[in-house]
Amino acid sequence: MAVNYKELGLVNSKELFAKAVAGGYAIPAYNFNNLEQLQAILQACVETKSPVILQVSSGARKYANATLLRNMAKGATEYVKELGYEVPIVLHLDHGDTFEICKECIDNGFSSVMIDGSHHPYEKNVELTKQVVEYAHKHGVTVEGELGVLAGVEDDVVAEESTYTRPEEVEDFVKRTGVDSLAISIGTSHGAHKFTPAQCTKNADGVLVPPPLKFEILEEIEKRIPGFPIVLHGSSSVPAEHIETINKYGGKLDAAVGIPEEQLRKAAASAVCKINIDSDGRLAMTAAIRKVMAENPGEFDPRKYLGPARDALKVLYMHKNNNVLGSAGKA
Ligand SMILES: O=C(CO)COP(=O)(O)O
Numbered sequence: 001m002a003v004n005y006k007e008l009g010l011v012n013s014k015e016l017f018a019k020a021v022a023g024g025y026a027i028p029a030y031n032f033n034n035l036e037q038l039q040a041i042l043q044a045c046v047e048t049k050s051p052v053i054l055q056v057s058s059g060a061r062k063y064a065n066a067t068l069l070r071n072m073a074k075g076a077t078e079y080v081k082e083l084g085y086e087v088p089i090v091l092h093l094d095h096g097d098t099f100e101i102c103k104e105c106i107d108n109g110f111s112s113v114m115i116d117g118s119h120h121p122y123e124k125n126v127e128l129t130k131q132v133v134e135y136a137h138k139h140g141v142t143v144e145g146e147l148g149v150l151a152g153v154e155d156d157v158v159a160e161e162s163t164y165t166r167p168e169e170v171e172d173f174v175k176r177t178g179v180d181s182l183a184i185s186i187g188t189s190h191g192a193h194k195f196t197p198a199q200c201t202k203n204a205d206g207v208l209v210p211p212p213l214k215f216e217i218l219e220e221i222e223k224r225i226p227g228f229p230i231v232l233h234g235s236s237s238v239p240a241e242h243i244e245t246i247n248k249y250g251g252k253l254d255a256a257v258g259i260p261e262e263q264l265r266k267a268a269a270s271a272v273c274k275i276n277i278d279s280d281g282r283l284a285m286t287a288a289i290r291k292v293m294a295e296n297p298g299e300f301d302p303r304k305y306l307g308p309a310r311d312a313l314k315v316l317y318m319h320k321n322n323n324v325l326g327s328a329g330k331a
């Protein structure tokens with residue numbers, strides 16, 4: 001039996017995006033796969049009074065099970081009330097790649113889906129996206145499409161190099177598909193290894209600074225579809241402190257450089273109204289777990305390392321909402 005998102009207390013992204021574009025901030029889209037990640041996201045968003053998009057990838061769906069996920073989302077809407085502030089929650093499919101997976105999510109309580117047809121030729125992308133939009137809109141579900149390909153790994157697909165979004169395509173794509181938001185490629189990429197040190201320069205403090213995002217492409221896109229909600233994937237900043245902690249306690253993560261927060265702030269102030277962050281959370285969790293494991297080798301109660309991991313995640317998400325995305329206080 002199909003379950004509509006409204007029965008779970010969720011909202012779609014329509015109104016949140018309109019406010020975010022007008023207000024010059026971005027809604028956080030944080031990926032989750034388990035209980036601790038969900039708790040951290042919700043606690044952080046309630047404390048900062050930020051709307052939130054809970055993102056689930058195909059891999060996360062396989063990992064967590066559709067029935068459990070649906071009930072976790074329902075639990076999320078009740079949990080935030082218990083925490084004392086009812087922030088709006090969107091349950092979003094991240095990188096859906098077929099009509100079938102989008103339909104399955106829509107029928108299982110998701111309030112928003114991404115159909116990522118960007119790996120197909122343009123006309124096929126239009127056709128696939130339009131098919132998803134037609135089904136989704138019948139159920140009040142909002143749809144994110146994508147033009148341009150990000151480098152990095154997404155759901156087991158590895159793109160060696162990015163292909164920037166072609167501004168001359170966006171107007172036609174948005175008109176013909178009816179999508180509610182558009183993910184673009186302007187130099188971000190998925191994963192922790194976005195840039196090699198060789199691609200970066202060192203600033204006065206010795207910090208590696210990667211080449212800037214292609215803001216000129218974003219500006220050109222905004223000119224062609226003014227006020228239309230734009231989404232930025234691959235927006236982890238890869239904090240050096242987490243890399244250092246991971247490596248200090250037995251890990252081996254070399255040469256990981258992400259998107260500087262300054263650039264994300266600039267993007268959030270524009271028509272970019274959804275910023276996707278997953279890798280930073282993975283790093284914060286892993287750093288906390290490695291530290292506990294190394295300092296307490298006799299520990300075998302998962303709560304003793306997942307608890308600190310959850311706390312570290314919460315600190316990270318509060319920082320993003322307060323200082324990077326500008327979403328704090330907007331719920
Ligand atoms: O875009 C993402 C999820 O769709 C996540 O990007 P990061 O790997 O930079 O966190």
Ligand SMILES: O=C[C@H](O)COP(=O)(O)O
Pocket residue numbers: 031057058059060094095153154155156190278279
């Ligand atoms: O786009 C990629 C997201 O970070 C999700 O990653 P995943 O497919 O490993 O769950």
Ligand SMILES: [Zn+2]
Pocket residue numbers: 116118119146149150154
């Ligand atoms: Zn893609």
Ligand SMILES: [Zn+2]
Pocket residue numbers: 094095154190233234276
């Ligand atoms: Zn992504």
